[in-house]
Amino acid sequence: MEAAGATPAAGDRSPSILERDSELERVDALIQRSRLGHGGLAYVEGPAGLGKTALLAGARAKAETAGMMVVEARGSELERPFAFGVVRQLLGHAVWRGADRAGLLSGAAALAAPLADPRAVADEHQTASASSPWPMLHGLYWLVANFCEERPLALLVDDAHLADTSSLRFLAFLAGRLTELPLFVALAVRPAEGEADGPLLGELSSASGVEIIRPAPLSPEAVGTLIAERLAQPPDYQFRDACHQATGGNPFYVGELLRDAAQRGLQPTAQEAARVRELVPPAIARALLVRIGSLPPAALPLVRACAVLGDGARFADCVVLAEVGAKEAVIAADMLVKASILSPGPRPTFAHPIVRTVVEADLGPYHRAALHARAAVLLNDGGATAEQVALHLALTEPASDSWTVETLRAAARAAFQTGAPVEAAGYLLRALAEPPKAAVAPDVLFELGSAEASVGAEPGLGHLAQSVATTIDPRLRATRALALAQFEVLADHFPRAVATLGDALGVLGEHDPELTLALEVTRYWAGRQDLRTYPSVAGRLGDLRLRADGPDSATRRELLVYLALEATNTETFARACDLMDRALAAPGLLAFHSAESVPVVTAAFALCCLGCLDAFDALYDEALADLSRRGILLGFVALSTFRCTALLRRGRPVDAEAEARGTLEAAAMAGWRYGSPALVAFLVDALLDQGREKAAKAALQEHWEFSRELPTSFAVNLLLDARGRLRVAQADPRAGLDDLMLCGERVEALGVRCPGVIAWRSHAALAHLALGQRAAARRLAEEELALARRFAGPSAAGGALSVLGLALGSGEGIECLREAIALLETSHARLELARALVNLGAALRRSGQRVQAREHLHRGLEMATLAGAGSLAANAHEELLATGARPRRVFVHGIDALTASERRVARMAAQGLANPEIAQALFITRKTVESHLASGYRKLGIASRAELGKTLEGMGSS
Numbered sequence: 001m002e003a004a005g006a007t008p009a010a011g012d013r014s015p016s017i018l019e020r021d022s023e024l025e026r027v028d029a030l031i032q033r034s035r036l037g038h039g040g041l042a043y044v045e046g047p048a049g050l051g052k053t054a055l056l057a058g059a060r061a062k063a064e065t066a067g068m069m070v071v072e073a074r075g076s077e078l079e080r081p082f083a084f085g086v087v088r089q090l091l092g093h094a095v096w097r098g099a100d101r102a103g104l105l106s107g108a109a110a111l112a113a114p115l116a117d118p119r120a121v122a123d124e125h126q127t128a129s130a131s132s133p134w135p136m137l138h139g140l141y142w143l144v145a146n147f148c149e150e151r152p153l154a155l156l157v158d159d160a161h162l163a164d165t166s167s168l169r170f171l172a173f174l175a176g177r178l179t180e181l182p183l184f185v186a187l188a189v190r191p192a193e194g195e196a197d198g199p200l201l202g203e204l205s206s207a208s209g210v211e212i213i214r215p216a217p218l219s220p221e222a223v224g225t226l227i228a229e230r231l232a233q234p235p236d237y238q239f240r241d242a243c244h245q246a247t248g249g250n251p252f253y254v255g256e257l258l259r260d261a262a263q264r265g266l267q268p269t270a271q272e273a274a275r276v277r278e279l280v281p282p283a284i285a286r287a288l289l290v291r292i293g294s295l296p297p298a299a300l301p302l303v304r305a306c307a308v309l310g311d312g313a314r315f316a317d318c319v320v321l322a323e324v325g326a327k328e329a330v331i332a333a334d335m336l337v338k339a340s341i342l343s344p345g346p347r348p349t350f351a352h353p354i355v356r357t358v359v360e361a362d363l364g365p366y367h368r369a370a371l372h373a374r375a376a377v378l379l380n381d382g383g384a385t386a387e388q389v390a391l392h393l394a395l396t397e398p399a400s401d402s403w404t405v406e407t408l409r410a411a412a413r414a415a416f417q418t419g420a421p422v423e424a425a426g427y428l429l430r431a432l433a434e435p436p437k438a439a440v441a442p443d444v445l446f447e448l449g450s451a452e453a454s455v456g457a458e459p460g461l462g463h464l465a466q467s468v469a470t471t472i473d474p475r476l477r478a479t480r481a482l483a484l485a486q487f488e489v490l491a492d493h494f495p496r497a498v499a500t501l502g503d504a505l506g507v508l509g510e511h512d513p514e515l516t517l518a519l520e521v522t523r524y525w526a527g528r529q530d531l532r533t534y535p536s537v538a539g540r541l542g543d544l545r546l547r548a549d550g551p552d553s554a555t556r557r558e559l560l561v562y563l564a565l566e567a568t569n570t571e572t573f574a575r576a577c578d579l580m581d582r583a584l585a586a587p588g589l590l591a592f593h594s595a596e597s598v599p600v601v602t603a604a605f606a607l608c609c610l611g612c613l614d615a616f617d618a619l620y621d622e623a624l625a626d627l628s629r630r631g632i633l634l635g636f637v638a639l640s641t642f643r644c645t646a647l648l649r650r651g652r653p654v655d656a657e658a659e660a661r662g663t664l665e666a667a668a669m670a671g672w673r674y675g676s677p678a679l680v681a682f683l684v685d686a687l688l689d690q691g692r693e694k695a696a697k698a699a700l701q702e703h704w705e706f707s708r709e710l711p712t713s714f715a716v717n718l719l720l721d722a723r724g725r726l727r728v729a730q731a732d733p734r735a736g737l738d739d740l741m742l743c744g745e746r747v748e749a750l751g752v753r754c755p756g757v758i759a760w761r762s763h764a765a766l767a768h769l770a771l772g773q774r775a776a777a778r779r780l781a782e783e784e785l786a787l788a789r790r791f792a793g794p795s796a797a798g799g800a801l802s803v804l805g806l807a808l809g810s811g812e813g814i815e816c817l818r819e820a821i822a823l824l825e826t827s828h829a830r831l832e833l834a835r836a837l838v839n840l841g842a843a844l845r846r847s848g849q850r851v852q853a854r855e856h857l858h859r860g861l862e863m864a865t866l867a868g869a870g871s872l873a874a875n876a877h878e879e880l881l882a883t884g885a886r887p888r889r890v891f892v893h894g895i896d897a898l899t900a901s902e903r904r905v906a907r908m909a910a911q912g913l914a915n916p917e918i919a920q921a922l923f924i925t926r927k928t929v930e931s932h933l934a935s936g937y938r939k940l941g942i943a944s945r946a947e948l949g950k951t952l953e954g955m956g957s958s
Contacts, residue, residue, distance in 0.1 A: 005799060017058055023215055027059045050251060075167075085117055135630060173819070184227075192556070233268060235385035297328075299335055299336055421454045449463030449464030464483065475508070488500060524562070580610065594626070595623035596634065651828070667679070683696075684914075726891075765807060836860075837859050842879045894940065
């Protein structure tokens, strides 16, 4: 019998595990829960040699007994830069074993096809993956989910601290969704290793429901059991305690110490205890090398070759790299297995990671680098992939070798296309250190910068800037400048983006009119977003208007979108609608721009500002289908942010809150912890519209930090407006007014005047009214009304009239409120209409017209209740009581009772989509879909999916 983690010598029977019963019981409990659909994660942590591998072996046996499909992988230092290397070990072979490969890779799982089949052509998925790791993570999750549909699954990863970053990122992503799958995951990790991936390991160890298992060292009694087995007689307690003290109870070191003791002929007696104290772990490492040295001469170069090529390398490659004869290599390999240096099997694998570490440490740095250089050539000649070859090239000494540079670039492209920009950047940094020839250096810099910038790494912008500056061809330089500027905008470096594009325009000259227009359009819109840069680009608007006509192209469609939004501030509402119609005209904006692009997201925002909400819904649905097909989560977050706006403008704050919270969760999945200022602002607005000031304050504190200096970008103004509204609602109108006037000052400086974009004047007018400053309130409301009539639709004008009616009061105010209601009746703004109805009813009641007041108050109460606007409904209720009426109880039922998420899921189900298809389209889990449908069935009073279509149609669902 052997200790946990100890490796038996050749011919020994299979080891059992000592003093690990409690750990195995915890593992077994997780496995039993997992196979029933409530997945779990075992995080086994401990120093090298403490028996983690043996615990994983025990987990495998228990999982197989429970009927689970088990796949295993092991991290390694060599393969750490290999993108998704551990994931490939886990899932690649299992895909091909699956009876229904097409089924496993169906739906969103197709995004993972490039990993399952390196020969697969990813087409659109490659483009998606290149911008973000998310599409591959999304695809891999659904690949695992599809596996679990066939059979409960167990994923076991040994030495997870040595796993590549992309695999760790996937495992962390998966850990957050384990509880919804029949899936068991077990990881063996050494503490204080893999510092670069510390945050990812931290995510794994703190995942919900994780079992942290830290095996303790063996007790002296367990060590005594091993001594009796290995040395064939019970030990004296002095000898036993000396062995325990020398090894710290580490099972691997105990096994090695006893092997060395047996070779020295030591007896387990009290008299020999002193000699045991000489065999501490450093001496054990030396003993390993002595053991290898005692074997045939071919053993040392062969085992070194195995260490360089890594576990699982082809034996023939190890023989060639070792430069020994085939016959001598076979004899040496058998002797290495017998000596427990290598494990038995068709491909060389070290018996324990510590053994490999000892062998590698014995290699000098130059000898090791030379072996890796030879290994790279050997693997390349044998048809290995660029990534496999690059693992070795990355460990060689720089030598200005063009083949090395090109191989590293090819490996980086492969990593980038599988959604692993971090690993791609690692290859390219090494290529840059080679260094490349002068003519190739700008290309390497551009590829490196793109990989780094795609994950928000600050050095990426510097490398891209170097590439632009050293690129000679004017067109290529301009194209690279466009890419750099887009990353600079994402990093909120608007002045740098404007400067980058200005320099590119100067170099390009008249070489390419269409590219020149693209640079000018992008420069204008980048500068438009920030207070620091707007003055420098504002004068370009007139020239761009003149260039909107011409051959249809992606650049002109983009320009039309921007001009439409500008028209809401500088021309007229009708002109803005006309420009937007042209931007969206057949074959549609998505025929020219991807769904996550700035033009498409800006078009969505512009449609909300104009109140063209039906057109917004059409664009959103088309874009969502494209985003879900390609797995672009951040595009989904951006568009869903403005879906919150659309829901707010339809007067559905409860639905807007649900959308905002769901979008924040999606943003967090992609590592965007706080979301955008706009998204947080819309969440606060949704809560305020419901009358939930405490929840609004909590949301603001949770998702945004106001203590730092306010960014100068436009989106922060939405947050200022929301905080101003919140402070007014919390009976602090002075602080609220300060926020709102600062918001107004900032948006005016950006040339934003349309109330459909941000209605700060109305909100500030309400703050003035709360302070008793009626004249100031009237002035702001009248300004907003004039701007709304020119630039915005009926929703904005009706809202401004409603506030003006409050500011005017009495007879004149009542007429304003009547006019507001007439306008709002023609709009989508149902909550704004309810507010105007309640305000009118209250004004009529105060003027003594109680009977007339009741009609408006009853209707306002019903609409506010249906919208979930609690404070407004309570206000209407009180006003009705004041008129002497008995308010009717309002029941929310049918389609109106569904949340936005339930309504959307129900609609997709009614269209014939299966639950997995809905989940993949909305970036949620299958169980979330099931929950929404069950809740929807209950509210609609139906029992099954078959009734859904007719029910929604009968209730007028859109």
